[in-house]
Amino acid sequence: MKEKLVLIGNGMAGIRAIEELLKINPDLYDITVFGAEPYGNYNRILLSPVLAGEKTIEDIILNDDQWYVDNDITLHKGKTIVSIDRKNRNVVCDDGTSTHYDRLLIATGSNPFMIPIPGNDLEGVISFRDIHDVDLMIDAAKKFKHAVVIGGGLLGLEAANGLMQQGISVTVVHLLDTLMERQLDTDAAELLRASLEERGLHFLMGKQTESITGEDRVKSIRFKDGTELYTDLVVMAVGIRPNIELAKNSGIHCEQGVVVNDTLQTFDPRIYAVGECIQHRGMTYGLVAPLFEMAKVVANHLAKMGYGRYEGSVTSTKLKVTGIDLFSAGDFNGDETTENIVMKDASTGVYKKLVIKDNRLHGAVLYGDTVDGAWYFRLMREETDISDIRSHLLFGESHLGDAGHGGQNAAATMSDDMQVCDCNGVCKGDIVKAITTKGLFTVDDVKLHTKAAASCGSCTGLVEQILASTVGDYEAPEHAPMCKCTDHPHDDVRKAIRDQKLTSVESVMKFMDWRTPDGCASCRPALNYYVISSWPADSKDDYQSRFINERVHANIQKDGTYSVVPRMFGGVTTPDELRAIADVADKYNIPDIKVTGGQRIDMFGVKKEQLPAVWKDLNEAGMVSGHAYGKALRTVKTCVGSKWCRFGVQDSTQMGIDMEKMTWGSWTPHKYKIAVSGCPRNCAEATIKDFGVVGVESGWELHVGGNGGIKVRVTDLLCRVETEEEVKEYGAAFMQLYREEARYLERTAPWIERVGLSYVKEKMVEDADNRAALYQRFLESQKYAQIDPWAERASEGVDQHEFTPIKKLG
Amino acid sequence: MQAEVKFSKGEAQWLEIGSVEDIPKLGARVVTTPDGDIAVFRAADDAIFALRDKCPHKGGPLSQGIVHGHKVTCPMHNWNIDLETGEAVAPDEGCAGHFKTNVENGKIFIAI
Ligand code: SRM
Ligand SMILES: Cc1cc2nc3c(=O)[nH]c(=O)nc-3n(C[C@H](O)[C@H](O)[C@H](O)COP(=O)(O)OP(=O)(O)OC[C@H]3O[C@@H](n4cnc5c(N)ncnc54)[C@H](O)[C@@H]3O)c2cc1C
Ligand code: SF4
Ligand code: FES
Numbered sequence: 001m002k003e004k005l006v007l008i009g010n011g012m013a014g015i016r017a018i019e020e021l022l023k024i025n026p027d028l029y030d031i032t033v034f035g036a037e038p039y040g041n042y043n044r045i046l047l048s049p050v051l052a053g054e055k056t057i058e059d060i061i062l063n064d065d066q067w068y069v070d071n072d073i074t075l076h077k078g079k080t081i082v083s084i085d086r087k088n089r090n091v092v093c094d095d096g097t098s099t100h101y102d103r104l105l106i107a108t109g110s111n112p113f114m115i116p117i118p119g120n121d122l123e124g125v126i127s128f129r130d131i132h133d134v135d136l137m138i139d140a141a142k143k144f145k146h147a148v149v150i151g152g153g154l155l156g157l158e159a160a161n162g163l164m165q166q167g168i169s170v171t172v173v174h175l176l177d178t179l180m181e182r183q184l185d186t187d188a189a190e191l192l193r194a195s196l197e198e199r200g201l202h203f204l205m206g207k208q209t210e211s212i213t214g215e216d217r218v219k220s221i222r223f224k225d226g227t228e229l230y231t232d233l234v235v236m237a238v239g240i241r242p243n244i245e246l247a248k249n250s251g252i253h254c255e256q257g258v259v260v261n262d263t264l265q266t267f268d269p270r271i272y273a274v275g276e277c278i279q280h281r282g283m284t285y286g287l288v289a290p291l292f293e294m295a296k297v298v299a300n301h302l303a304k305m306g307y308g309r310y311e312g313s314v315t316s317t318k319l320k321v322t323g324i325d326l327f328s329a330g331d332f333n334g335d336e337t338t339e340n341i342v343m344k345d346a347s348t349g350v351y352k353k354l355v356i357k358d359n360r361l362h363g364a365v366l367y368g369d370t371v372d373g374a375w376y377f378r379l380m381r382e383e384t385d386i387s388d389i390r391s392h393l394l395f396g397e398s399h400l401g402d403a404g405h406g407g408q409n410a411a412a413t414m415s416d417d418m419q420v421c422d423c424n425g426v427c428k429g430d431i432v433k434a435i436t437t438k439g440l441f442t443v444d445d446v447k448l449h450t451k452a453a454a455s456c457g458s459c460t461g462l463v464e465q466i467l468a469s470t471v472g473d474y475e476a477p478e479h480a481p482m483c484k485c486t487d488h489p490h491d492d493v494r495k496a497i498r499d500q501k502l503t504s505v506e507s508v509m510k511f512m513d514w515r516t517p518d519g520c521a522s523c524r525p526a527l528n529y530y531v532i533s534s535w536p537a538d539s540k541d542d543y544q545s546r547f548i549n550e551r552v553h554a555n556i557q558k559d560g561t562y563s564v565v566p567r568m569f570g571g572v573t574t575p576d577e578l579r580a581i582a583d584v585a586d587k588y589n590i591p592d593i594k595v596t597g598g599q600r601i602d603m604f605g606v607k608k609e610q611l612p613a614v615w616k617d618l619n620e621a622g623m624v625s626g627h628a629y630g631k632a633l634r635t636v637k638t639c640v641g642s643k644w645c646r647f648g649v650q651d652s653t654q655m656g657i658d659m660e661k662m663t664w665g666s667w668t669p670h671k672y673k674i675a676v677s678g679c680p681r682n683c684a685e686a687t688i689k690d691f692g693v694v695g696v697e698s699g700w701e702l703h704v705g706g707n708g709g710i711k712v713r714v715t716d717l718l719c720r721v722e723t724e725e726e727v728k729e730y731g732a733a734f735m736q737l738y739r740e741e742a743r744y745l746e747r748t749a750p751w752i753e754r755v756g757l758s759y760v761k762e763k764m765v766e767d768a769d770n771r772a773a774l775y776q777r778f779l780e781s782q783k784y785a786q787i788d789p790w791a792e793r794a795s796e797g798v799d800q801h802e803f804t805p806i807k808k809l810g
Numbered sequence: 811m812q813a814e815v816k817f818s819k820g821e822a823q824w825l826e827i828g829s830v831e832d833i834p835k836l837g838a839r840v841v842t843t844p845d846g847d848i849a850v851f852r853a854a855d856d857a858i859f860a861l862r863d864k865c866p867h868k869g870g871p872l873s874q875g876i877v878h879g880h881k882v883t884c885p886m887h888n889w890n891i892d893l894e895t896g897e898a899v900a901p902d903e904g905c906a907g908h909f910k911t912n913v914e915n916g917k918i919f920i921a922i
Contacts, residue, residue, distance in 0.1 A: 448901060449901045454888075455887075516878065516879055517855075517879060518836060518854045518878050518879060519878055520876075520878045520879075520881075520883070520890075521875070521876040521878060521883030521888065521890075524876060524878065525876075543834075544834060544835065544836040544837050544876070544877070545836075545876070547885065548874040548875070548885040549885075551874075552874075556871075556874060556885055556886075558868075558886070560870070560871045560874075801832065801833070801834060801837075805839065805840045805841060805842045805847075806827055806828040806832050806833065806839035806840065806841055806850060807841045807842075808841075808842045809825070809841060809842065809844070809922075810842075810843050810844040810845075
């Protein structure tokens, strides 16, 4: 017999928790859901666009009846639980029936707060919380002329805007002098009020309501200052209170909300709670993103995995009034310990304020131009040291040397047929359609269903924006799990590998309770990298966890043949090497030869079975694998330098060769490129490489974190050094720091943007001991890495099975 | 959608193609035939599967993909293909032809 899980509250948090549970273990429980509302689970945050006539109820249903049937969930719509008999573990419904539970999940959301004043129960006085309220408002707007919304917060303004769209005249009454004081500072609030007034809303600021008058139906509302306003409808949107009555009456410990611990368990160990009804570490939440995080954790415990922890959330807000761009997050007012960067352009209606504390972004308010909201929010969550980008911060992510298309076109202004993802040819319309018809919430979901942002990823920012403008601000923040096989983020996995000395992919999966028996194509290569880079001497490289290119040491081509790139140290070659390449090309009928952008030669169209023989011939001419296929050191590009060039001040060619001799064979989180130029004319383009070296009169300038690919990023200057030995030490130490700390598939450019250049300098420029230690660890790991993979396979028969069919028929 | 699978015309025939040990765990080998390659996979639990070595997306060689559970991820654009049926995992759609397999005394037979 399966255990019985009962959910009280068929809303956003509760059902999300069930969905997360089904993902982990669909068969563990017999699930029963009680919901007081007569609908399936719907997207409550989209009630605002429904009210504004931009969406219909059907558009916002998240789980229709069929979903409950498909997942074997018993749903009781329109039924309210009136008591919990904890002793016998039963919940009692308002129709008198009683249902047994083994585990109970309370997700009763919150109740709108109705100001306790005379007349608040008159007909025509309503709240804004559910479909029923929206129906009432739409109906009233057809019959009457005047409406008052009490409350100038997020909810009140969305209600007011929606009602106005329904054609009724609306006045917003607010207790304070500024709107949305919990999300906006006074400057932004003023701009907001001005543009809402321009659209036709009326405001009465600094007004305290005293009573509501009328016979049966509301007639007017009276204020403390003696004034009165006639109206046919009053919407109270002054706040919400966690809906704890049921829990409290059942003897479960409640304060402002149902009190839960980090596992979302209440004081009764059989009973969990999620959503707006809870109180966690003294906080209650009224936005969706934190609820989704809670849902993940509670599902983890319900599934008896037992390690998820909820540690609170940072939240951000957006006003869903079409045509008004507003974003706010964190502590946006600041105090004496913070510094503010402010930009105000009254003529274009743009206002930005960033609050900085201890070189970290602490809060942000954006009005009129919110394109960078997601980026600021990320900087806040990652607690990135922003001292190096401070002067650009206000201008947004696109000013950090991005010459690509990093998502700075405002998604809202794009037409449906404009292409968002240039790799997979996905238009905005396709994405919006997938989001609305399939109920998608996260960038990952969108990737899966539309393939947008699934290839090079440069349009991820744009997809985030489309998601936000279509479903509201949804993406659950905080460190995302590595993949669907686990709840652990990259950094935690890596830490466990180091702390517990886990030396194989299987041991990591076992120790960290992987959900799938052998992972997936996304986590296995990452785990393998983490294991071999953490324990170079003690781990065994798991070739089945590597992508085909790294497994067979060549690049797979679209027709299934391979390309072969021998290493050409520093881009320097000899007649003998060139002859060997020419001979190989003739001998094996290689159809195409090309000089690469990395200063070496690529042979295309080699059949898999031919690879070992091709390598053998190249090996005999003294060449080794160029790792053109690997998350590894690729090339060291050089220029002519002082040996021949009339401007050269340093021997860049030799320096490049030395660097490549030291670093070849090393595996890195993503590919890694180095270049060395002989003078500041920089013909080797060193300033768009992961590590760039530029010769100057007095020595060498070292640059880090450049990228020439999808999103161009110019390097940051790390420091200047004098000797070749120092170039090598710094070069290896930087590479080692990156190898040890960046997440898999994160190149140096995004890594540096995440951790900050100051952090890197602190670790390896200012701290000479640590630099020396990093250098040593790099050299140590190279002992196990500098083995030519081609030689092993060409003459020693390693991985023979990769290159020969198991059987030939016919 | 994948066109008909050429091999399954007429009566299928059981052919021995090698032993389980010839294929690495979580790996694949290829059987070449005049009608195109067949990919033979070995899962972690030693279950053996055979699919046409052609991804329903753009024909990528599935034998070169990463095997996990009873699925393989195509090396070209990361579609996931179910090894038991050859069907692409939703939301992707399509099917790589699938062959019956049988293992006796460590020898692999496939029905062609
Ligand atoms: C062969 C080559 C093009 C050429 O004919 O010149 C090439 C070919 C490929 N590049 Fe590249 N890139 C080549 C130089 C570059 C350069 C130029 C350079 O290194 O100076 C860049 C920009 C510099 C940079 O990386 O910052 C470059 C940026 C990319 C990117 C974007 C990386 C990024 O971080 O934005 C990708 C996609 C990726 O890695 O995810 C990519 C991916 C690829 C892949 C591996 C695509 C793939 O997954 O199949 C191509 C493999 C073709 C093959 O089978 O050989 N290639 N690629 C060049 C090989 C250089 C070498 O000798 O090893
Ligand atoms: C108009 C509006 C706009 C919003 N906009 C945003 C936004 O833009 N961004 C954002 O992040 N958040 C927004 N929110 C907030 C967001 O909708 C809530 O945070 C979220 O819905 C809370 O989820 P929940 O599951 O805790 O509660 P709910 O979704 O309210 O679900 C609780 C459910 O439990 C039912 N219930 C209660 N008691 C019982 C009982 N005893 N028996 C049976 N059933 C019971 C209720 O009827 C309700 O259906 C908005 C909210 C509203 C109303
Ligand atoms: S070589 Fe690079 S730029 Fe050219 S098609 Fe391939 S991935 Fe694109
Ligand atoms: S060819 Fe297989 S995923 Fe594209």
